[in-house]
Amino acid sequence: MAWIILILSGLFEAVWATALDRIDGLHRxxxxxxxxxxxxxxxxxxxxxMREIPVGTAYxxxxxxxxxxxxxYSMATGAESxxxxxILLVLGIVGCVAGLKLVSQPA
Incomplete structure (x- = not known):
């Protein structure tokens, strides 16, 4: 369950990062x-x-x-080329995240 929540919270990180880009100096x-x-x-x-996954791995x-x-998201919306x-570099990040999941042990 901790992994599912961690993955969802990572997706919410993308939401807040995208929203931060759209704040426009706290005017919106x-x-x-x-x-x-x-x-x-x-x-x-x-x-x-982090209650069940080591801090370094979780972060x-x-x-x-x-x-x-x-x-x-930025590539899909055209905000980034x-x-x-x-794409290969992003896939490298995905591979590293999957690797951390595979080798992690509970705290």
Missing amino acids: PWPIVVFLVAMTISMVGLAFG AVWVGIGATATVA VSLVK
């Missing part, structure tokens, strides 16, 4: 609300995951999932 209220809610859910999920997985999802090199 809805992105601020989305940012605060998503960040809270993300942090609570990370904290929950690396959380950041990896958040970074991967943020880049994928797509290239073979970027």
